[in-house]
Amino acid sequence: MAGATETGIVDPLDEIADVCIEHGVHFHVDAAWGGPVLLSEKYAPRLKGIERADSVTIDGHKQFFMPMTCGMVFFRDPRIMDHIAYYSNYVNRRGSVDLGIKTLEGSREANSLILDSALKIMGTKGYALMIDHGIETAQEFAQEIRKRELFDLVTAPELNILTYRVVPADIRKRLAVADSQERMQLNGLLDEINIAVQRKQRETGRSFVSRTRVNEVPGNPGDNDVVVLRAVIMNPMTTMDVLKDVLDEQERIYASIAPGGFLREGSRKGLQL
Numbered sequence: 601m602a603g604a605t606e607t608g609i610v611d612p613l614d615e616i617a618d619v620c621i622e623h624g625v626h627f628h629v630d631a632a633w634g635g636p637v638l639l640s641e642k643y644a645p646r647l648k649g650i651e652r653a654d655s656v657t658i659d660g661h662k663q664f665f666m667p668m669t670c671g672m673v674f675f676r677d678p679r680i681m682d683h684i685a686y687y688s689n690y691v692n693r694r695g696s697v698d699l700g701i702k703t704l705e706g707s708r709e710a711n712s713l714i715l716d717s718a719l720k721i722m723g724t725k726g727y728a729l730m731i732d733h734g735i736e737t738a739q740e741f742a743q744e745i746r747k748r749e750l751f752d753l754v755t756a757p758e759l760n761i762l763t764y765r766v767v768p769a770d771i772r773k774r775l776a777v778a779d780s781q782e783r784m785q786l787n788g789l790l791d792e793i794n795i796a797v798q799r800k801q802r803e804t805g806r807s808f809v810s811r812t813r814v815n816e817v818p819g820n821p822g823d824n825d826v827v828v829l830r831a832v833i834m835n836p837m838t839t840m841d842v843l844k845d846v847l848d849e850q851e852r853i854y855a856s857i858a859p860g861g862f863l864r865e866g867s868r869k870g871l872q873l
């Protein structure tokens with residue numbers, strides 16, 4: 601994957617290419633999210649190894665800002681597409697040069713024209729500006745999260761996606777010395793806190809940060825499947841002021857729901873917080 605859905609992390613593509621070549625395996629890169637990063641001179645090297653792929657998917661309806669759906673797949677050897685060729689006597693006859701012969705979908709909208717127009721209007725440099733803004737703003741946002749006591753950065757942004765979670769000071773202290781059984785309990789409590797903060801922020805309606813689960817917290821291997829807040833910096837109008845506002849609101853929400861609620865819940869689970 602070149603830009604994983606949950607975290608934006610890019611797999612070590614060069615190493616995977618080596619393994620594929622060694623074993624004669626088709627090397628496909630899912631760049632549905634990260635593909636347009638190739639337009640940025642500055643950040644294209646983060647996708648190093650993608651040029652060795654046998655096939656690559658890129659979605660227009662993600663970082664090319666297209667309406668749904670505008671998915672693309674590129675093959676190094678176009679003959680591979682013969683595997684998905686279909687024929688019919690009334691239109692796609694054998695030997696015809698009709699491009700529609702090679703398709704998974706049959707009839708579809710001409711969304712590729714919208715992407716073609718956007719590329720002409722924006723230019724690759726225009727898209728690169730937006731890509732650079734997303735990656736650089738995500739880096740600054742990560743710095744801001746690191747600075748604030750209430751939050752832990754869980755996955756740093758390789759592209760423009762990062763994840764973090766609310767970790768109150770008392771729980772952080774306990775986590776530092778907890779055995780694996782207690783870590784599980786504390787992580788369960790943190791999951792509840794993060795779900796509550798995320799829900800409340802969504803319901804309040806001023807801003808919204810998505811939520812997901814990640815399998816491993818860096819520095820704490822074994823912390824499986826924990827709830828994290830997931831921020832995707834894509835809108836070119838998003839500034840650090842906007843992002844600080846989002847964190848300020850999460851701090852206020854935590855302060856409003858913490859007294860009693862989570863601590864009681866924690867002690868019900870046998871934790872002395």
Ligand SMILES: Cc1ncc(COP(=O)(O)O)c(C=O)c1O
Nearest residue numbers: 601603604605630632633659671
């Ligand atoms: C890396 C990646 N691959 C594939 C998909 C699926 O995309 P779609 O079905 O919209 O083409 C997504 C969607 O979030 C994605 O982020």
